[in-house]
Amino acid sequence: MNIEEIARRAGVSRSTVSYTLSGKRQVSPATRKRIQDVIDELGYRPNASARALAEGRTRTVGLVIPPAGKRLTHMQLDFVAGVVEAAARVDLDVLLSPSGGDHDRSFERMVFESRVDGVILMEIRLEDARIDRLREARMPFVGIGRPSDDEQMCWVDVDYAGLISHCVRHLADLGHRRIALLNRSPELLASGYGPAHRARSGFLQAAEEHRLQGIELPCGDDARSGQDCIARLLQAHPEVTGLVTVNEAAMPGVQRAVAEAGLRIPHDFSITGVVATHWAEDFRPALTAADVPADDLAARAMALLNERINDPATPARHVLLSPPVTLRRSTAAAPSRAAGDGVPGA
Template sequence: MVKITDVARRAGVSPSTVSYVLSGKRSISQQTKLRVEESIRELGYRPHAGARSLASQRSNVLALVMPLHSGIDVPVQMRFAVSVVTTARRHDHDVLLLTQEEGEEGLRRVTDSAMVDALVVMDVQMHDGRIPLLRSLNRPSVLIGFPADPTGLTCIDLDFTATGEVCAEHLALLGHRSVALIGSPPPVYTRGTGFARRTAAGFTRTARRYGLTSTVLPCEAGPQAARDLVTRLLHDQPDLSGVVIHNESALEPLVEAFQEAGLEIPADLSVVAVCPDPQAEQAPLPVTSVGIPAERIGAEAVDLLMAKLRGEPVPDATLLPPELVERASTAPRRTT
């Protein structure tokens, strides 16, 4: 167990100086304070509740917990991160970016060392092991994403269930009877990541309501994986005429693979994507899509967090409704 003397030795100060940094009872130079806080972080020292470091003081730093798990599209994640950072700066806060897959232990280390005032948490899973700790922390948090049970949490995200529904309904109203959702890489589903599971659930439920033949398939990254999936899908559903692609990195390879298989878009196959608007707009063939409003979500997450720091009431759940924009990749099903 790490003791206060270990922290003092690591920082090159006396134990009493560490105590003063923790309690805030004496003025300590910023350089010394930072050195002590760094030692606390590196050693994983956890002061007992009565001596918490800066629980009564503000660091003006927010933590952005963004573990870079396999299967996550990093460019999209970075859109969220940039929005969080720029909005935090407007509130005179800096952002500490945490990308390691550390789970509960990483959260404890950061909050126990009083390095941050509050947390924005991403890559939320349906049964996320971090949730019990987030409910118990003496630091406010906002989740970008929803676990299965969001009780006692503040969460914001695109309504991905409604997104799946809107995409399936768009294809159904165009007359398509055999459809598929091509989703994120398999690890995203294996982890139970909320946005992927909810999109699939909304898509499947709406396809069933309209009496469509449907399937949900994860897709690995890369052109060969896209070609293999398209070959399999067309073999299993030879009458396929509509797809929803919820996999930003695979969007272009999948479209190319369908075209290589002899399908003309949208005459033979309608394509809908769930992706950032610029990606859909700038594709060689502009794609009908539901946009991922990363900038808005990141900004609103920080605004919610700052309101919580001020002691103001905030909504438990903020779900942004999906907006489908029709472009050149969808058309009524061709009848013969």
């Protein structure tokens, strides 16, 4: 079944059927209904390639994710689900494309073979070659995250530096004088991964401002790495009483390491950070944290991308979200072993 047969049965021209399907020109309500009745009767579905040629659009957007061989964190999966849901609300499909290493061929095919109308980039580095490739292809795109030079790019992001600073201040207000940052993996830091570098910046600045001793711990994105990192920390620095984290995937291991050291959360050791909501609520005790609004970020990214697809000349827009730090039960006043414990040189 094709457009020509629909036109014959509806008693209209082929172009009228095409205009009805694409919405490019006005068709009278009576004619549109006659055509739609035939379509419904025959169960016609337009061929995607033919529709793309007719409309000049694929009605598909690309979502560039980390390499498929690596396990995605729950927060990353929340972003993926949020983008898919937001795209469905505006009748768009989503093509997932991993990037990084050998996977860059998938990214190149998606962009330069016109498989999508626009792209959402995840996991953006401070210096990110993919951004240059998208500009070269004149492909509309939006970032979940942002590079260091972000003025000409549309993006949505979480204020990691500001939120980590709030977490440090919260611990300082509770009397903690020696604290640590559980950051993302050494590999991500070396690659220039934006959230990890901004978390580090916010942590170090806030520690200096509040005259705290701050220790940074790069940590792999898994429970075993979290357990090993915290075990080493508590052995080398038993004076540390508070932890700030942006590494949600390591949290189960953090919990085990603290328990194995004979410490109780929050009586002996306080933990806070920036994580997805379900990680905070599933932690025991529930984690005091800034909950990353993944659904909201994804929906805003999709709205910005749709805007740029419809009008590529739209000025670049930036959305920086700073959710509140929700007080739960994983933080408390510094334990007596830290009472009156000043920072050397402070």
